[in-house]
Amino acid sequence: MHDDQELSRRLTALIRSTPGVDEVYPAQPILEAAADAVAVKLALRQPDVLVDIDRDHGSMTVTAGIAANDTRPAPDTVREVGERIRDAMAQRHADGAEAHEPDLITVAIRLIEGLDAA
Amino acid sequence: MNDDVSLVDAEDATLVVRAADGDVRAFEVLARRHGPLLRVFAAKMLRSNDESDDVVQESFLIGWRQLSDLETPARFRPWMMQIVTRKALDRIRSRRHHDDVDTVDPPAHAVHSPERIVEARLQLDAVWQALDTLPDDQRRCWLLREASGYSYQEIAEALELPVSTVRGLLARARRFLLQEMEAWR
Amino acid sequence: MTNDDAAMPEDDLVDGHTMEELGAYLDRDRTPRDPSIEGSPACRLALSGMQRLRELSWDAMQHRAEDDPDRDSAWISGLLDTIRNEVRSGRDVPVDHPDPRLRLTMTEASVRGLVRRAGDTMGGVVMGRCTLHGDVTEPGTPIRVEVTASIAYGLAADVTADRLRARIAEVLGRHTEIVIDRIDVVFDDVHVP
Numbered sequence: 001m002h003d004d005q006e007l008s009r010r011l012t013a014l015i016r017s018t019p020g021v022d023e024v025y026p027a028q029p030i031l032e033a034a035a036d037a038v039a040v041k042l043a044l045r046q047p048d049v050l051v052d053i054d055r056d057h058g059s060m061t062v063t064a065g066i067a068a069n070d071t072r073p074a075p076d077t078v079r080e081v082g083e084r085i086r087d088a089m090a091q092r093h094a095d096g097a098e099a100h101e102p103d104l105i106t107v108a109i110r111l112i113e114g115l116d117a118a
Numbered sequence: 119m120n121d122d123v124s125l126v127d128a129e130d131a132t133l134v135v136r137a138a139d140g141d142v143r144a145f146e147v148l149a150r151r152h153g154p155l156l157r158v159f160a161a162k163m164l165r166s167n168d169e170s171d172d173v174v175q176e177s178f179l180i181g182w183r184q185l186s187d188l189e190t191p192a193r194f195r196p197w198m199m200q201i202v203t204r205k206a207l208d209r210i211r212s213r214r215h216h217d218d219v220d221t222v223d224p225p226a227h228a229v230h231s232p233e234r235i236v237e238a239r240l241q242l243d244a245v246w247q248a249l250d251t252l253p254d255d256q257r258r259c260w261l262l263r264e265a266s267g268y269s270y271q272e273i274a275e276a277l278e279l280p281v282s283t284v285r286g287l288l289a290r291a292r293r294f295l296l297q298e299m300e301a302w303r
Numbered sequence: 304m305t306n307d308d309a310a311m312p313e314d315d316l317v318d319g320h321t322m323e324e325l326g327a328y329l330d331r332d333r334t335p336r337d338p339s340i341e342g343s344p345a346c347r348l349a350l351s352g353m354q355r356l357r358e359l360s361w362d363a364m365q366h367r368a369e370d371d372p373d374r375d376s377a378w379i380s381g382l383l384d385t386i387r388n389e390v391r392s393g394r395d396v397p398v399d400h401p402d403p404r405l406r407l408t409m410t411e412a413s414v415r416g417l418v419r420r421a422g423d424t425m426g427g428v429v430m431g432r433c434t435l436h437g438d439v440t441e442p443g444t445p446i447r448v449e450v451t452a453s454i455a456y457g458l459a460a461d462v463t464a465d466r467l468r469a470r471i472a473e474v475l476g477r478h479t480e481i482v483i484d485r486i487d488v489v490f491d492d493v494h495v496p
Contacts, residue, residue: 074478075398082405109409112417118425139432140390140412154368171378182386246363264360289323296352
């Protein structure tokens with residue numbers, strides 16, 4: 001859905017601007033692989049449209065992956081990301097842009113970086 | 119940061135153990151360390167830099183995925199060499215079967231141009247350039263034997279030739295390269 | 304002189320042996336020993352020439368590789384991007400949140416990467432493997448962290464192991480909600496600092 005691409009773009013930007021977030025990743029690895037893995041190209045994704053919005057049988061889930069850095073504890077970072085997404089979707093619902101709010105918001109930290117010398 | 123420095127100097131075995139454990143940085147060091155030689159070899163087999171880059175990239179990806187199959191972590195380089203050889207041969211075979219325009223065989227003549235070779239590594243350069251003047255089958259036989267360590271039987275299967283032909287091609291290639299080598303002694 | 308595919312002259316023998324024979328003999332690592340070849344100076348000269356040729360070709364490849372101007376070209380960044388996306392995430396380690404609609408996790412791979420990084424930035428060790436034993440998906444389960452590492456020559460193992468344990472505990476405490484049962488450190492290698 002065209003709208004979902006725009007929504008994903010906005011959520012991606014929102015996540016990226018959260019303190020403690022280094023980078024946004026596709027929610028799960030997307031690759032096309034034959035049984036013996038000859039073709040190895042990553043499915044083309046626009047780098048700013050990385051949040052997955054899934055509408056299935058009337059339910060909606062939002063899924064994202066992030067890289068967190070050392071500027072704050074990673075659990076705090078991922079909590080804030082989840083809350084930002086939740087609050088943004090609640091606002092859209094209140095504005096009438098969404099029929100309902102997501103049933104599930106999943107955010108996974110896939111990488112923690114930025115540790116310096118002890 | 120000191121940790122990145124220590125990775126760059128780490129032994130292959132250490133890097134392989136870490137990469138098998140999921141450490142992408144360690145694998146990057148391995149790829150940068152061994153990539154250039156594998157690309158040189160692949161380019162010689164395929165006579166194409168673009169294809170050799172593809173082949174080496176695919177091979178490292180396979181290496182990453184199958185890293186836990188490598189029983190002796192220190193033998194990463196020969197193991198990758200085998201993967202690159204197989205991938206290069208796949209390409210060669212698919213070219214043949216698709217009747218693609220094969221690489222144009224250069225006129226085979228001895229390379230005696232002292233003006234071009236001015237460095238101390240006269241023999242090295244002479245041999246390396248001489249390889250390019252060999253017909254494809256001779257060059258590939260030679261590379262599979264000398265660089266990839268294939269047996270005659272394995273070369274025969276890889277290039278879809280009879281073993282007797284492989285022996286003859288090898289002998290011709292060696293004879294020619296020896297002449298080139300001797301000319302620069 | 305040309306080197307085309309015409310048949311090699313049959314009379315091109317070295318003391319009664321063809322180049323084919325001598326090449327095959329070399330490729331068999333000169334076993335079983337053939338007295339007529341080993342006894343012929345001309346044959347041995349040809350063999351040592353072929354051996355030298357073999358060594359030269361490896362040197363040539365090495366030199367070409369070192370001269371490679373495209374050391375950091377596109378092939379490697381594309382490769383690394385793909386690989387990063389494929390790192391097997393492992394199990395999902397939960398991060399607590401009171402709102403049941405939020406499912407927050409960190410991948411096991413990210414935790415193991417964190418431990419590795421903690422050790423690498425400590426000084427004196429180069430980390431190897433990291434394994435998390437216990438059900439990391441269940442909050443509150445005591446987890447045993449097991450790591451292998453190489454220790455810098457000259458450092459005391461017990462002191463360094465304690466430092467490493469403390470460092471790992473500190474980093475895991477900051478960035479995860481994992482309850483640590485114990486941290487086992489095995490130094491399986493030594494390196495020159």
